[in-house]
Amino acid sequence: MNTPSDLLYAKSHEWLRLEKDSATVGITDHAQSELSDVVYVELPKPGRKVTAGEAIATVESVKAASDIYAPVGGEIVEANTALTSDPGLVNREPYGQGWLFRLKPDQPKPTGLLSPTDYAATLPH
């Protein structure tokens, strides 16, 4: 499984990319592969304040609906509206165009997240 080295990871299989004022969140390659064909994505609205570990989005495959958790606390600043018409982006580009939302973290330094190596170690094989 692909686990890019420039990201932070949650045990619940979200990734976080820290940028200047905000952070982008998506689900990992492992997560998209486990879910398989994503057919519907429900995202938080910009302006919503979220706490770390809160279920704030849902990714639905043919099989099941899965909760997506906020990896850190903060305020949602953008949701990836491209997923409304093309939810399969989550499968095809989990670390690229298939990102889920951006948020402005409460804390400049996120805590409680895993390094790429530590996250990879939690995966099977």
Added chain:
Amino acid sequence: MSAIASSPLALCHQSLGARMIPFAGWNLPVEYSGLLAEHKATRQAAGLFDISHMGQVRALGKGALPALASLLANDPAKLRDGEGQYTFLLNQHGGVIDDLFLYRLGSEEYLLVVNASRHLEDLQVLTNSGCKDVLFQGAPGHTAGMALQGPKSPEILSRMLKADHTNPVPPARNRIAKYRLAGHEVLVAATGYTGEDGFEIFTDLSAGPVIWNAVLEAGKTDGLLPCGLGSRDSLRLEAGFPLNGQDLSPEITPIEAGLGFFVDLNQIRPFPGRPVLEEQKKNGTRRLCVGLKGQPGQPPPRHDYPVFQGDRKIGVITSGVPSPTLGHGIALALITTPAPACGQDLEFEVRGRRVPVKVSPRRFIPKK
């Protein structure tokens, strides 16, 4: 069964890289190449499913027919040799213990193909029925089975079955017959759970892997794919077929499930639950299973979501899935009667939000 049983085809699944999950006490493939690809292959070409978990129970002896006639909701006397019917084993309240396929192999030999999750309970009910001159045989884990389904399946199977036997190739709808396939004796029944033309192939444990590999090889050029439980569920729901444990249960009668066609009350023939079914056929039921269809871009309906008509909760979704063929959600729901007519607007609730659906025939794809 407390331990997880392994399919006789487990090594085949492993070498195909299947993703395995526990299901009804069995470790079974949920997908190989991907649910959508497998679903599409079965609709457009063919799919091969492991159904070794499905229980095979024989009713043997001169008391077999009278016993089955006193236990099952459809009338087994309608069957001639080599014919099959969909039927139910019911409790005293008319609720479904199991829905199953009954085949008449001979006047003193019947085959019941039952749900894995109900296999042991079925055997117990049948054996304890006190019926005379009949032996019910077939514990879990002693047989192999696979389903070859899809528009290309008659062609694939016909190429494989030897031409020198007396039974027609392939067997006609709902018929069952013995054949030789890849050097082994098999029973082939023309039935399935996908809404496509197709066959279920029953054989013994050791022949299972040989036949599985031979069928996959024979269908390769036709686009045949091995398919898992994931696509098996989306395919069956598009065809409007019920899943035991969700759309059928000991609390739901076949009449409520909209399956009264498979309950035969014509003969004087007492069987468990019959008085309840007679009453329901005459006066109607308080609940009825209906189809629901959603719209593209809406969250898909799922098992257990509540269903509303305006502010009133009128039922619950028993099975739901985003239909790969149709591109929108489809569901079966158990609704308080009088059930709204086809085309009427209802809503289901998910994550605190209402999603519009229309009442629809339970068959979501055209009949073959």
